[in-house]
Amino acid sequence: MNAPLTAKEFKSDYKPVWCPGCGDYSVLAAITKALANLGLRPENVAVVSGIGCSSRIPAYTSCYGFHGVHGRSLAAATGLKVARPDLTVLVASGDGDGYSIGGNHFLHACRRNVDLTYIVMDNHVYGMTKGQPSPTTEPDWSSKLAPGGTGLREFHPLVIALASGANFIARAFSGDPNGAAALIEQAVRHPGFSFVEVLSPCVTFRPEQRSWKERAHPAPVAPTDDPARAARRLMTDDGFNIGVLYQGRRPPYRSPVAATKSAPGALAAAFELKEARA
Amino acid sequence: MKKKQKPDLPQGAYADFMARAYAMELEAVERYGQFAEQLDSHNNREVAEMFRKLSQVESLHAKRILEEMRWPSVPALPVAYAWETPEGPETAAFESAHYLMQPYHALEIALQCELQAQRYFEDIADGEAPKRVREAAAEMAEEEREHVRLIRAWMKKVPKPSAGWDRDPDPPRDGE
Numbered sequence: 042m043n044a045p046l047t048a049k050e051f052k053s054d055y056k057p058v059w060c061p062g063c064g065d066y067s068v069l070a071a072i073t074k075a076l077a078n079l080g081l082r083p084e085n086v087a088v089v090s091g092i093g094c095s096s097r098i099p100a101y102t103s104c105y106g107f108h109g110v111h112g113r114s115l116a117a118a119t120g121l122k123v124a125r126p127d128l129t130v131l132v133a134s135g136d137g138d139g140y141s142i143g144g145n146h147f148l149h150a151c152r153r154n155v156d157l158t159y160i161v162m163d164n165h166v167y168g169m170t171k172g173q174p175s176p177t178t179e180p181d182w183s184s185k186l187a188p189g190g191t192g193l194r195e196f197h198p199l200v201i202a203l204a205s206g207a208n209f210i211a212r213a214f215s216g217d218p219n220g221a222a223a224l225i226e227q228a229v230r231h232p233g234f235s236f237v238e239v240l241s242p243c244v245t246f247r248p249e250q251r252s253w254k255e256r257a258h259p260a261p262v263a264p265t266d267d268p269a270r271a272a273r274r275l276m277t278d279d280g281f282n283i284g285v286l287y288q289g290r291r292p293p294y295r296s297p298v299a300a301t302k303s304a305p306g307a308l309a310a311a312f313e314l315k316e317a318r319a
Numbered sequence: 320m321k322k323k324q325k326p327d328l329p330q331g332a333y334a335d336f337m338a339r340a341y342a343m344e345l346e347a348v349e350r351y352g353q354f355a356e357q358l359d360s361h362n363n364r365e366v367a368e369m370f371r372k373l374s375q376v377e378s379l380h381a382k383r384i385l386e387e388m389r390w391p392s393v394p395a396l397p398v399a400y401a402w403e404t405p406e407g408p409e410t411a412a413f414e415s416a417h418y419l420m421q422p423y424h425a426l427e428i429a430l431q432c433e434l435q436a437q438r439y440f441e442d443i444a445d446g447e448a449p450k451r452v453r454e455a456a457a458e459m460a461e462e463e464r465e466h467v468r469l470i471r472a473w474m475k476k477v478p479k480p481s482a483g484w485d486r487d488p489d490p491p492r493d494g495e
Binding site: 049056057058059060061062063064066067070171172215216217218219220242244245246251254 | 349353354356357358359360361402405406412413414415416417418420491
């Protein structure tokens, strides 16, 4: 039997290039800790992402990785999990990638309930492209790119996840990497589509988010498996409740067609490539 | 059948305490190492080097604990999130780093961490733990006090950042 791995062994040799102080460093630490605590091995885990600061994560892990196109990480991850149900599939995204261009995929991933863990690093801004407002940006956040603010109501990811059928919904905070690791661990263990929203400050474009440390607090109530109760809790959510909101009992999606492992060369034979080469 | 542990290896509350102290040092080693890499990525070599030194200092403490305990390998560590604080008392928060920070800032972070560690051990030394644990905690608190003195002395040798140290001539975000 293989000895359990440490968090360090889930990190790759690539050094992250996020801004010093970025919350995403902490999320990377939380993910690698969670994978180590789960007793998994890198060759049995795939980390899929889209585009943005947060989406760099696959390269920084020693797991299989897929750095896909903007907003489409869930589509790629869904295909992967259905084809390879034996793999643990984590999906990394940000509020721009996941809730804007990827918003539609988010709804349907919740609805389909494929056994994935979706980790969204939410900093309420497009950091990689220099500070444009994202779907979760406050309406009155004024910047050079949106003078006076957008005036638009924020997207509420937990409400959308619950309404769309996600089977596990939690909020973590990057200022507590060990707490975030514990939540990610629970999310991976929970069958079906698990959604973990991680408040992860962008210290460069939203330096005021350093104060999130004072605002984040443990949710005062225990997780529920009752969606109506979870919905009522969300009505009074201040956006900084940390913990598990909802743990559903919906069985995860199972592909009606059993996945089969092809023998080497089978695909080429199927397409008669061998003959063509000959 | 369960393998018998060597009789001369420390066990019980004392060993648990030392394992925790070891975990605390390891977390600090790792975090300073991460800060060094972050600052390297942003070409702030001087501070990266400072964090590397701090990481080395903490790794010496970790090594000393291992030697003292005569653990043949790394012990089963207490679960990391069993700390009363989000991370270990000697671990600097990720958000403490800044790409334009100066060596003085790195030492400020280290000072804060050493003070937290000192208070952590003092609380155990003054608490109701078994005698051997309290004695070990008092010894470690004294060590941390010594580190506090050393870091304060070090801070006197590096320039204090002037106002506007974080002003970037080519800022990532322009005036709003």
